Structure formats: C-alpha cells, structure tokens
Amino acid sequence: MKNLIRLSSVVLLGIISITACKKEGRPLDLNLTAVGNLGSPDDNTDVVLDPTSDASVLFKWDAATDANGGLILYEIAFDKEGGDFSKPVYKTMADGNGAQTQITITHKNLNKIAAAAGVASSSTGKLKWTVIASKGTNAKLASVSRTIQLDRPAGFAENPTELYLTGSATEGGTDITKAVQLKKIEDGVFEIYTSLKAGDYILTDKNTDGGKQYYIDNGIIKEGNNPVTVSGGQKTYRLNFDFTSATSKSMEIQSIGLYMSAYGTEIGTLNYIGNSTWEAPSVDVEFYPFSWGRDERYKFIVHTAAGLEYIGSSNANNDPPAGKPASYFYVWPVTNDQWSNTYKFDPSADKKNVKVDVMFKPDAYTHKVTVN
Template sequence: MRKIVKLAGGLLLAMIITSSCKKENKPLDLNLTPVGSLATPNDNADVKLDPTSSANVLFKWDAATTDDSGLILYQIAFDKEGGDFSKPVTKVLSDGAGVQTQLTISHKDLNKIANAAGIASSSIGKLKWTVIASKGINAKPASASRTLQLERPAGFAENPADLYITGSATEGGADLSKAVKLKKVEDGVFEIYTSLKAGDYYLTDKNTDGGKKYYVENGIIKEGTTAVTVSGDVKAYRLNYDFTSATTKSMQIQSVGLYMSAYGTEIGTLSYIGNGVFEAPKIAVEFYQFSWGRDERYKFILHTAAGNEYQGSTNANNVAPAGQPASYFYLVPVTNSQWDNTYKFDPSADRKNVKVDVMLQPAAYTHKVTVL
C-alpha cells in the first residue's frame, strides 16, 4: 500500500511539473501601441533654470496600450535640438521606477542634461523630448516630440565633490600629490586660507592624475588647463570658489589680532606660518580687574585688505573652557560687539604668557591657547 501511495505521489508531481513547463513555454505577448500624445509641458515652453532651488518640471503623457495586462515601462528621451533620438543625450525612467505616465525632474538635473546637450551656462538653448514605452524587449517611441527652451544660469552643471589647489605658486608646489585641499563650505562652494607666491596655479577635483582642471579668468571659474599666474611677494589669502555661480573671491589676510574685551583692544598679533595656521609664539595676558572679579574674555580680529573682520564663538555668552568639547574653540564670523561671542581664557593664563594658534583648515576653523 505504501508503494502505491509513493507511486501515485510521483505521478502527480510529474503531472504538475509537466503542466508548469507547458505554461512557461507559452509565448509572451509583446504587442504594444506607443504613447499617443504628450500632455505637459507645452511645446516650446520656457524654463528659467534655478538648480540651487527645489523647483521641478513635470512631464506627463497618455498611456501606451497593450493587448493584455502586461507591465509597460516608460522613459523620457532627451536630445539636442534637431536630433532624431537615434543617439539621445540621455534617457530617464518615469516616476514610480518607470511605471507612471509622468516624470518629475528637478531643475538641477535638467541643468545637467542641458549642459550635456551643449547648452552653455548663462545662455538659452533648446532640448527635444519624447517618451519611449517598452514591454519586454519591444520599445516604441511616441510619434510626437516636443521642444523645451531652457535658460541656464551661470555656474557648473556638475559641482566638484572636492577641490584642490596646486602649482608652483602654492604651498604644496607643483607636485600634484601634495595639492592643498580646500574646505567645502556647502555644495559647490569651497574656501581656503593659504599663501601664494610668484608662480602659477590651477584647481582640480583630484590630487591624482585624471581629475578635472579649472582656472580663473576675470573673476570667473572656467574648466580647462590654463594656469593662473601670480606675481610679487608671498602673501596670505582667503580664496573662495563658488561653482554654482562660477564666481571667485580673493582677500588678502594681513594678520590676526587677539582682542581682549575688557580692554577693548588687541593684546597681540598672530602671523601666518603656513597650512592655514596663524600663530603668536608668546603673548602676555593679564585679566582685567572689575569690582566683581577679573575678566578673561577674548575673540579674534582678521585684518584684511578690505578692513577688519571679527571671529568668535557661536555662543553669545560662554563658560570657562575646562571640560568643554572641541566645538567650544570653533571660529565663526561674529560682530564687533565688545562682549558678545567671546571665549574665556583658562584661569591659569592670568599674568602669564600664552602661545596662540588659529587654525583655518578644511577639518575645522578653530584655535588653541597654550599657557607657557
């Protein structure tokens, strides 16, 4: 009896497998009628791109049809003005991983596509677009296409993730592996405190071979291998490069002053020593005697070619430094208020000499006071 049950079970399993195989061998229905019409945006619509915003453009179209309920995927193909979509600039899946009859695309991404299509920054150009519907290996473009007129802002479509400065005029010299890295302030914006001497330099997104190269011409950042020439004596600078607007700023930093609030004046000067560091080897410190006690508050003044800038604490009122985290010593731009956004010397600094370092480096803008 047991053998009969096993034999019957084996026959049943064979029938199920045979039936399953027959179903799998059924030919797929790839019949597809392409997208009939495009809805939005209108033909020749104008879009003024603002890639720094959260603005989007919505593309919509009528659904393609099929003889069964099979899955249809959609892509928008973008091409240059006059293109026939045989070699589109790019294709982008529709919303919902390709199943929805719409695509929401950001101004930032459209700016990249416009750049790839040869539309230069600070100019107006046109893109063609259509929708490709596909079912399996069967892909059919819509019979209709439309044109989108785009106005690109100044700036780069692709901002570098990192930025380095290199060349004979820089602190790292012409050795690319020793290129000096800039601080990334925000997406597309970089800053560095460094010195430049007679020679030349360029910018790059890698400190190895193969990186993109940039240079500055009349205050505008451009991509290319042209070097920037520097003349004159060595000087310390704050250099700022904004790739979102392709603009740059350069400010000479003459010195950094240690400002003591109670005296309302500077009690010492820090000079640039390299690698983004300003230092004073020895400054005499004496707290100011008030009726309620001795005052130990201080902050810093950057003396620039354009005037004075104050650097101090993120806190309007501070406690003593003992036991505080590293962020206590961080430097940010502050007002010239005598008492606000100051730090406090350690009590052991009173009537002593101190060594002061201001480190304006990519890792952090911070400072250190060492009692001698």
C-alpha cells in the first residue's frame, strides 16, 4: 500500500510539472510597431567634424509602440547615401544599453563612420541614418530615415597605436622583424631620430607581416605600399609623422653640442653612431671657478639644417645628479637661455674626461654622462 501511495504521488507531481511547463512555455508577445519619427538632428544637417575635440552629436527619435508593454531596445544604423540599410556601414546600441530613445556620438566616432562609408579625409559626404527597434527576436526598421552631411578633416579616422620604419634605406634593412620603432609623442603623432641611406622605406603599424602600411606623397601620409625612395649619401634625420593631419616633416640633424653654461659655449661635439644615439667618447670637463664656487651646469645644442635647437632639463634649476631618478636625465626642447633648464655634472667629472651619450629611444629621450 505504501508503495502504491508513493507511486501515485510521483505520477501526480509529474502531471502538475507538465501542466506548469506548458503554461510557462506559451509564446511571448513580440509584437511592436516600428519607430515612426526621428527627432534630431534635422534632415541634411551639416556637421564639420573635429575628432580631436570632445564635440558630439545627439541623435533622438520617438519610441516604438507595444500595446502589451515590455522592454524595447534600439540601435542606430548608418548607411551610404543610396543604401537601404540591408547592409549598414555601422550600427550601435542606443544610450542606456539600448533602452533609451537617443544616442550621443562623438565627432571622433562620426569620423570613423564617415570613413567606413567611403568618405575620404579632407572631403564631404552624406550618410543616411535610421533606428532599429527590437523586442526579443523581432526587429523592425524605422519607417523613416534622415540624411546627415559629414565634413571630414585631414587625417586618418583610425590612428595607428605603434609605428615602424622598414626598408633598404633604413637602419633595420628589409627584415620586417628588425623594423625601427618610432616614439609615440601623442595620439596619432610619431617621431624618430634615425639615419637614411639610398634605397626605400615604408611605414607600418607592426614589425611583423600583415600590418597596415603607409607612405609619404609630397609630405602627405597615405595608406598603401608605395615605398618612399631615398637618394644620395647617408644622413641623419628627425622624422615626424602626424596621422591626425596626415602630414609629415623631416629635419636633417648634423650634430649635437655639449653646452656648458658658465663658459657660454660648446665644449664637445656628439656625432651620430646609429640606433638613435649621438656620442662624444671623450670630452674634457672643467668646472668654471666663480668666487662662490665651481659651476657645473650644462645642456645641449642640436645643430640642424635649419639652425640651432636647445634641449635640456624640464626643470628650470637642478641639483647634482646623485640619487636622482632616471627622469632627471630626460631631454626636452628648451630655450637658449644661458642658465635655465640645465643639468649638473657629478662632482667627480671636474677636470676629467667624460663620455656623453644622447639617446632618442621610443621609451624615452634621455642622456648619460660617464666619467672616464
């Protein structure tokens, strides 16, 4: 009898479970009506993009309708001027993880969207935009769309995060794994101090195969694999590539002078030895004897094809170098003031020969003084 009662209970529970599952498994109501009106920006609005700023554009629309309530999510979609949104060039969720009837898009991202739609830098193009409302698996395209005109500045929509120089004209040669890395000065801006010889070079964002490649055409940076040809003898340069404006600059560096403030002149010359390094193997140093003591201040003069540039400490005044961090020796562009932004030799350098190196490496622009 007990077994019979137990079996009856199991059967009853099974019937209840099946009945409950059938009730819970009824289909969801996914009906909704598509967005019928777009709020802002107005149709054919012209936006002059400034991707380097914090500027943005607010896109707004009316809510889709659902008689039975429930959560509706929204995506904004962009397409080329003649597109039908079957293959939009860009889609993204609305604010509030898709729940709000608006989205704020920065000029930086609009610049990327315009590029994806084929609008070239330094040109103007029109895109269509609309909204997709969805509830569960049911997604509906808005019954209306608008056009927005985007004026792109010069420069790239996507800046490389790293940049390398490779080719027969470079110090690393044609082996891509030995490509010379540039220093990232700021977002989209890269610089290198290096030598070039007769041959060619190209820029790439990877020191492996498959990276994006760039070349220079009349000072303008362009994407592609058309190498830059270098002729003549080997020379040392400071090369600067600004992807935010798609421009490049080149300056020949002839030598670097070790300038001692108290004498008001250069006491030694550093010559290029490769690998972004200038060196003076032996310089006679003697501190200047003032009445109050011996003066040991110095900085550097960069001799370029266009004239003199001064590099020194970011501090207006400095103590002797003993116990100072590595940043004490970093070099920065400074004024030609005789006394400001100078370093101080270690006291042991007085009346000795010193070896001086200035290194412009991707991790830091710095220098080193070694007492011989």
